[in-house]
Amino acid sequence: xxxxxxxxxxxxxxxxxxxxxxxxxxxxxxxxxxxxxxxxxxxxxxxxxxxxxxxxxxxxxxxxxxxxxxxxxxxxxxxxxxxxxxxxxxxxxxxxxxxxxxxxxxxxxxxxxxxxxxxxxxxxxxxxxxxxxxxxxxxxxxxxxxxxxxxxxxxxxxxxxxxxxxxxxxxxxxxxxxxxxxxxxxxxxxxxxxxxxxxxxxxxxxxxxxxxxxxxxxxxxxxxxxxxxxxxxxxxxxxxxxxxxxxxxxxxxxxxxxxxxxxxxxxxxxxxxxxxxxxxxxxxxxxxxxxxxxxxxxxxxxxxxxxxxxxxxxxxxxxxxxxxxxxxxxxxxxxxxxxxxxxxxxxxxxxxxxxxxxxxxxxxxxxxxxxxxxxxxxxxxxxxxxxxxxxxxxxxxxxxxxxxxxxxxxxx
Numbered sequence: 128x129x130x131x132x133x134x135x136x137x138x139x140x141x142x143x144x145x146x147x148x149x150x151x152x153x154x155x156x157x158x159x160x161x162x163x164x165x166x167x168x169x170x171x172x173x174x175x176x177x178x179x180x181x182x183x184x185x186x187x188x189x190x191x192x193x194x195x196x197x198x199x200x201x202x203x204x205x206x207x208x209x210x211x212x213x214x215x216x217x218x219x220x221x222x223x224x225x226x227x228x229x230x231x232x233x234x235x236x237x238x239x240x241x242x243x244x245x246x247x248x249x250x251x252x253x254x255x256x257x258x259x260x261x262x263x264x265x266x267x268x269x270x271x272x273x274x275x276x277x278x279x280x281x282x283x284x285x286x287x288x289x290x291x292x293x294x295x296x297x298x299x300x301x302x303x304x305x306x307x308x309x310x311x312x313x314x315x316x317x318x319x320x321x322x323x324x325x326x327x328x329x330x331x332x333x334x335x336x337x338x339x340x341x342x343x344x345x346x347x348x349x350x351x352x353x354x355x356x357x358x359x360x361x362x363x364x365x366x367x368x369x370x371x372x373x374x375x376x377x378x379x380x381x382x383x384x385x386x387x388x389x390x391x392x393x394x395x396x397x398x399x400x401x402x403x404x405x406x407x408x409x410x411x412x413x414x415x416x417x418x419x420x421x422x423x424x425x426x427x428x429x430x431x432x433x434x435x436x437x438x439x440x441x442x443x444x445x446x447x448x449x450x451x452x453x454x455x456x457x458x459x460x461x462x463x464x465x466x467x468x469x470x471x472x473x474x475x476x477x478x479x480x481x482x483x484x485x486x487x488x489x490x491x492x493x494x495x496x497x498x499x500x501x502x503x504x505x506x507x508x509x510x511x512x513x514x515x516x517x518x519x520x521x522x523x524x525x526x527x528x529x530x531x532x533x534x535x536x537x538x539x
Contacts, residue, residue, distance in 0.1 A: 192256045196229035198338035200319035205236045205300065205308065208245050213325030218252045221323060225333040228539050230255035231321075234313050238267045238299070258313050266307040267299050269444050278444045285447060289359050292447050302443040304415070304450035306434040309425040317422060324416045330474025330483050331495035334536040337419050341468060344533060348420040348458055349468040350413035351475045351482050352510055353517040358404055360447040365408035367440045368456055371433060378429045384464035386524040387411060387517070388456065395519040411517035412455040416477050419470070429461045465526045469518070471511070480510045492536060 169176050202221070206214050218233070232255045235241060241259045250257045269278065278295070285292025314320065319338045341349055372379060379385075389407050393400060404410055424430060434453070442448045458467060474483045474495050483497035484490050490497060497509070511518050522528040 192230060192232075192254065194230050194232065194255055196231050196336055196338065198231075198319055198336065198342060199317055200231055200321065200338040201314070201317045202226070202231060202233045202321045202323050203236065203308065203314065204233065204323045204325070205304065206325050207237055207239065208242050210325045211245050211248060214245075215248060215252050217323050217325055217327045218249065220327070220329045222252065222254055224329040224331065225337075227254045229336060231338075232256040232258065234258045234260060234311075236260050236262055236308070236311060238262045238264075260311055260313045262303065262307075262311065266310065267303055269299070269302070270438065272439065273441060273444045281445055289447050290357055292360070298444050298447060301448060301450045301453075302438075305443065305448075305453045306431075306438060309422050314422060320420060320422055322415065322418045322420075324477065326478070327416065328476040330476060330481075330497055331472065331490070331493040332539065333473060334493055334539060335534045337470065337473075340534050341419065341421070344468065345466060346468040347424050347462060347466040348418065349470050350415075351417045351470050351473060352414040352477075352480055353411060353455075353521055354414065354480075354510065354515050355402060355410040355517065356412050356449065356452050358402060358410055360449060361442070361452055362405065362446055363440070364437075364442055364446070364448055364452060364456075365406040367437055367442060368408075368460075369406075371436045372460070374436075375432060378432060379460050380463055382463045382465065383461075384459045384467070384521075384525045387464075387521055388459050390520065390524060395523065396516075397514050399514050401515070409517075409520075410452075411520060412449075412452040413458070414477070414480070415449075415451040415454050417470075417475050418454070424458075424462065427461075430457055433457050433461065467526055469521065469526075469529075471529075481508070482511055483509050485509070485511070492538075 168174050204214060204217070214235075233249070233253045235245075235249065235258065237259070238261075240261055246257075246259055269275070282293055282295060287293075291297040308314070309320075319341070321337070337349065341347070388409060388411055391401065391409050402410060434457075437443070437448070437453065472484050472489060472493065474493070474497060476482075481497070483495055484493070489495075510516055
């Protein structure tokens with residue numbers, strides 16, 4: 128009798144272990160071949176669900192991050208650990224609207240090391256490979272020729288009167304985005320970049336590859352929003368630019384778009400006088416929190432001569448020069464205006480401004496969600512042709528307005 132019980136128990140144990148090994152082991156192996164078959168994975172059938180206050184240390188589930196897109200391109204985000212929620216929000220929007228069909232990589236830049244939580248969550252959000260790069264101190268901190276006493280005095284003076292004027296880190300960021308982002312070691316592997324900020328939203332399905340569009344149309348840079356800069360952030364920028372043009376006239380492109388930056392007729396702004404300027408610069412600029420561009424332009428001798436000239440003047444720190452007007456002025460002076468593209472069909476939101484396609488048919492085709500995000504009258508509609516937009520001026524003095532599709536849209 129005892130032998131029968133032992134045999135029965137043995138058979139039951141054999142069945143149990145056979146079931147556990149084949150069910151859990153094979154399920155786990157199909158997700159991560161090199162991981163232990165008994166590590167808990169709450170995404171798998173039969174594994175326990177985690178409580179709201181618990182977290183199990185385990186390897187990330189396997190996924191295929193092989194790039195599908197044809198271009199040598201990457202998304203770039205300069206961000207910090209505490210901006211994780213905003214970073215994930217922007218990634219989710221761009222992945223859903225565009226990148227999940229192409230799996231381009233993400234390069235994250237930070238002046239401090241990324242923590243494990245940031246790395247894990249952004250890796251899971253991305254469809255392609257992810258890279259986490261530490262910005263060298265010499266690329267982030269003020270250069271040696273900056274007088275620290277003068278800098279601190281300006282920070283204190285600007286704290287109440289200049290937008291973001293009291294933040295040294297903001298000046299470091301503008302300086303870095305103007306002259307150092309394209310020099311980062313990881314980015315040297317790429318020709319194209321798509322700049323992404325935390326807490327932005329892409330309003331429409333792309334339905335094409337913007338990198339491929341720019342390359343095939345012989346474009347070097349693409350923007351969505353253009354409007355006026357705050358003059359008190361750049362009081363001597365144009366004066367410095369004029370000195371640069373006198374010293375380096377050979378670098379100015381013959382088919383430039385300087386008129387985009389220096390004309391002032393009110394007919395392009397609903398016949399309303401714009402902000403007064405103490406120079407011939409009308410304050411128009413491309414909003415650089417969205418930009419898709421060719422890194423080789425920024426690596427060029429022309430651009431680096433331009434940036435170094437501005438850098439030596441000290442305005443990034445003695446004033447609060449932003450990377451948006453710096454990029455824009457460089458593009459207007461040094462690049463053929465026909466190589467600059469307006470992405471009017473993507474749709475983009477960065478508080479407080481919204482841009483969306485004007486065509487109702489196109490909005491429906493591209494599944495746009497152009498609802499306002501702020502309960503403020505002036506911000507409840509697209510910024511593209513409002514009073515302070517520079518887009519009509521770009522249509523007249525830049526590369527014009529396109530009335531035909533540049534590419535076939537594909538429902539994905």
